[in-house]
Structures are given as C-alpha cells and as structure tokens.
Amino acid sequence: MNPISSGKIILSPLIVLSFLTPAFPPLEQATSKWEDIPEVTVLLEVYGDFIQETATKDNDVAFLINKSWVYFRNGRMLTEESFRFQDRYQSIFYDYPLGKLIKPPKYQQMPVRSSDFLDLVFGTKETLLREQCDWVPFLDHKAYMNHFCEEALRKVETEIFYAAKSNVEVEDFVENLKIIYSFQQKKVRGSENASHHSYGLALDLVPESYDGKHANWKWSTAFIKEWHLIPLEKRWSPPQAVIDAFEKNGFIWGGKWSHFDAIHFEYAPEILRLTRLKNN
Ligand SMILES: [Zn+2]
Numbered sequence: 001m002n003p004i005s006s007g008k009i010i011l012s013p014l015i016v017l018s019f020l021t022p023a024f025p026p027l028e029q030a031t032s033k034w035e036d037i038p039e040v041t042v043l044l045e046v047y048g049d050f051i052q053e054t055a056t057k058d059n060d061v062a063f064l065i066n067k068s069w070v071y072f073r074n075g076r077m078l079t080e081e082s083f084r085f086q087d088r089y090q091s092i093f094y095d096y097p098l099g100k101l102i103k104p105p106k107y108q109q110m111p112v113r114s115s116d117f118l119d120l121v122f123g124t125k126e127t128l129l130r131e132q133c134d135w136v137p138f139l140d141h142k143a144y145m146n147h148f149c150e151e152a153l154r155k156v157e158t159e160i161f162y163a164a165k166s167n168v169e170v171e172d173f174v175e176n177l178k179i180i181y182s183f184q185q186k187k188v189r190g191s192e193n194a195s196h197h198s199y200g201l202a203l204d205l206v207p208e209s210y211d212g213k214h215a216n217w218k219w220s221t222a223f224i225k226e227w228h229l230i231p232l233e234k235r236w237s238p239p240q241a242v243i244d245a246f247e248k249n250g251f252i253w254g255g256k257w258s259h260f261d262a263i264h265f266e267y268a269p270e271i272l273r274l275t276r277l278k279n280n
Pocket of ligand 1: 204
C-alpha cells in the first residue's frame with residue numbers, strides 16, 4: 001500500500017466529517033481518530049512515558065519525543081527528514097505468530113524498517129545508550145540491558161527457573177547456555193536496519209551446541225540455497241517453555257522470523273500487544 005493512499009484511508013472519516021460539521025471538528029473527534037488506530041493505541045501504551053505529546057499533524061498522527069516529531073505514516077514511524085525515503089520503509093509492526101511454531105515462516109524479503117522512533121526514544125550515542133543500561137543477571141550469566149526491559153527480563157528468568165524444576169529440556173537449556181550477547185552497536189546482519197541490540201533491548205542466548213541444527217539463516221545460506229525451506233526439526237530452537245516465558249513478558253523470538261535467528265530475543269511488547277489485540 002502506498003503512503004498516499006493509506007493517508008486517504010486514515011483521513012476519510014475526517015473528510016466525511018468536514019461536510020457535516022464546521023471546518024474544525026470538536027477535539028473529541030480528532031482525538032478518537034488516532035485512538036481508533038490499534039497500532040497507535042499500542043505505541044501509546046508501551047512508550048507513553050517517552051512521548052511528550054500526541055497530535056494530528058500534516059494529516060497524520062505525530063508523536064513528540066525528545067523535542068522531535070515522529071510521524072506514524074501507516075506504521076513506518078518516520079521523522080520529517082526520512083519522508084523522502086518513505087517508500088523504502090515498511091511498518092515497524094508485522095505479523096508475529098503466538099505460541100508454538102508449527103511450520104517454517106513463509107519466505108519474505110528482509111524488511112527495511114526505520115530506526116527513527118527508537119533513535120528518538122533511546123538516542124543514538126553510545127555513551128547515552130550505556131547510561132540507560134545495566135548488567136542484569138540472567139540464567140547464571142549476565143546481560144547488559146536497557147532499564148526499559150530490565151524488569152521484564154527478570155520476570156522471564158523467574159519463569160524459566162521455575163519451569164526448569166519440572167522440565168528437563170529447560171533444565172538442560174539453562175545448563176548448556178554458553179554465553180549471552182546483549183548490547184552491541186551493530187546493524188542487523190544483511191540489512192541496514194539498526195538492531196535492537198543497539199539499544200540494549202536484545203539478547204542472544206548462545207548454547208554450548210546446536211546439535212548439528214540450523215540456528216541462523218545467514219549461516220545456512222552458505223550451504224543451503226533454499227534455507228527458508230529448512231524444516232523445523234532441522235532448526236535449532238530453545239525449549240517452547242523458554243520462548244513462552246519471553247513472549248509472555250514482551251520479548252519476541254527471532255526463530256519466528258522468515259530470516260530466522262534462533263538465539264535472538266528482543267523486547268518489542270508493541271508487536272505482541274498488537275497481535276493479542278487483533279486475536280481478541
Ligand atoms: Zn541477536
């Protein structure tokens with residue numbers, strides 16, 4: 001969908017209203033316009049503490065964050081400077097299947113998502129980002145994580161330790177966890193997207209062994225051309241109880257992406273909340 005036509009879709013109630021009411025609709029109507037967009041509702045719920053103001057600007061919903069406006073643009077979340085490249089970007093929202101994966105994710109091109117929103121929320125300078133992070137104990141290791149997801153990660157750990165008491169698979173997973181990679185100033189492999197690792201919002205749980213299975217699409221491309229067709233039983237995966245514990249607390253699992261990254265978890269509660277909202 002191109003941004004111009006999507007803009008019309010969002011605008012249409014307002015156009016209709018303009019025939020029925022004076023040029024300036026009452027504030028309640030203007031407000032309900034953006035509150036009717038589920039993605040906007042979810043963004044305000046999750047990132048409300050970082051958003052100083054929400055307004056209708058240039059026929060779009062705009063959020064004021066640290067003195068700059070970021071525009072909804074049908075989920076693309078762009079600053080004015082990015083408007084000229086807007087066709088390159090996809091929405092920051094995407095379909096994420098909850099629960100156990102039953103088949104390999106459908107192939108899709110590596111999405112390009114703007115980092116404008118998270119850049120405004122957390123900043124881009126490494127020193128500033130480090131100030132927002134702390135070492136958080138996690139499964140007998142430590143992860144350098146943003147305060148924004150610290151509490152959620154502690155809850156994940158509690159649930160995994162609890163599950164390990166009665167689930168041998170989970171117990172083995174914890175025992176065989178070799179190293180955790182967390183905060184890194186890096187781009188997502190094979191794309192220009194800034195990774196959630198850049199903000200201290202992602203962690204890679206590297207096991208002692210992958211048992212000869214596939215863990216990352218990029219590693220598999222070297223010897224399997226149709227890597228996206230690799231069946232689930234040949235893909236490495238953390239135990240389902242571990243994935244569930246993360247998802248319950250706002251983290252998504254990279255194993256569910258088309259470009260699968262099975263050791264990767266990232267804090268993106270907006271994706272999970274939107275999925276749950278749509279499922280209800
Ligand atoms: Zn990662």
